[in-house]
Amino acid sequence: MKLLLIRHGETPGNVLGQLDTDHPGPGLTELGERQAEAMARSLANERINALYASTLIRTQITAAPLARLHTLDIEVLDGLHEIEAGSLEKLTDHESHKRYMGTVISWAAGDLDLRMPAGPDGHAFFERFDAAIAEVAQRAERQQHGTVAVVSHGAAIRTWAGLRADGADHEFAARHVLANTGIVALEGDLRAGWNLIHWDGSPVGGLALADPTAEDPTGRDVSAP
Numbered sequence: 001m002k003l004l005l006i007r008h009g010e011t012p013g014n015v016l017g018q019l020d021t022d023h024p025g026p027g028l029t030e031l032g033e034r035q036a037e038a039m040a041r042s043l044a045n046e047r048i049n050a051l052y053a054s055t056l057i058r059t060q061i062t063a064a065p066l067a068r069l070h071t072l073d074i075e076v077l078d079g080l081h082e083i084e085a086g087s088l089e090k091l092t093d094h095e096s097h098k099r100y101m102g103t104v105i106s107w108a109a110g111d112l113d114l115r116m117p118a119g120p121d122g123h124a125f126f127e128r129f130d131a132a133i134a135e136v137a138q139r140a141e142r143q144q145h146g147t148v149a150v151v152s153h154g155a156a157i158r159t160w161a162g163l164r165a166d167g168a169d170h171e172f173a174a175r176h177v178l179a180n181t182g183i184v185a186l187e188g189d190l191r192a193g194w195n196l197i198h199w200d201g202s203p204v205g206g207l208a209l210a211d212p213t214a215e216d217p218t219g220r221d222v223s224a225p
Contacts, residue, residue: 001140002147003133003194004048005157005184007219008062009035010211014180017092017215019085019100025056031211032062032180038205039181040065048072049145052136054080059151062181066149079132082153082218086119097217101174104155105222108162109170129160137190154178154218161186167196175223177201179210182219 009032013020020026028036043066051072053059063074083104088096099117104125106114112122133150140148161184162173178184181203188194203209 001137001145001187001189002197003136003186003188004043004046004147004149005161005186006039006062006149006151007154007157007178007180007182008056008058008151009033009039010180010214010216011058014216014219015211015214017097017217018090019088019092019096019217020090021082021085022089023056023081025058025082028058028061031209032058035181035203035205035209036062037065038203038209039183040069042204043149044069046147048147048149049143050136050140050148051075051151052077052080052132052148053151054082054153056081056153059153063149063151066151077132077135079128079135080150080152080156083125083155083159084116084119086116088117088119092215097215098222101155101217101222104159105162105170105174108159108173110163125156125159126163129156130164133160134190141189154216157184158218161194161196161199165194165196168199171223172199175221177219177221179203179216179219181205181209 009028053063107122115121158173183200185197186194
């Protein structure tokens with residue numbers, strides 16, 4: 001099967017550079033809504049058989065144009081939400097960004113014992129995200145779906161793909177940006193594992209839909225010291 005991991009559209013928190021991971025979370029900015037519409041148009045010729053979103057409302061709003069275009073229901077699945085920021089929640093300073101992304105990239109490198117300040121460790125994140133992807137893959141196998149789209153979050157997608165996808169690792173995940181509505185495409189299944197097909201870090205509707213002024217801590221290159 002083909003698995004499209006799509007980051008949600010721009011939120012007010014992304015613009016402000018907030019570590020914004022609480023439920024239910026914000027909606028989208030006006031640009032974020034345009035990004036979602038453009039993302040759906042860019043995937044018009046993709047034969048998507050099922051569509052999932054996280055429990056945070058920004059992913060469900062992002063998925064809505066794609067659902068309309070492909071006449072699909074949006075299935076909200078627990079486990080796909082963003083990595084909880086713990087005591088770093090809502091902070092906007094560079095050191096907090098660095099600590100948050102440094103923690104999740106360490107998880108992608110396999111250091112799952114490391115804990116987010118007053119938050120989860122890597123074991124907890126991979127347990128719930130692995131379970132969600134397993135549910136997606138098992139449903140796809142039962143229903144013989146070839147392509148499935150999952151709208152999730154920047155840090156969650158980068159961290160999970162960095163450890164679970166052949167063709168990516170923690171250094172790749174740290175270096176490759178994942179802007180709002182960027183897509184990480186994988187191919188495989190639960191038995192064979194997942195292979196990276198492509199990593200479209202820019203908004204899939206084109207660079208005109210990027211916001212160079214947004215701080216966006218979970219989407220940027222974090223490989224530099």
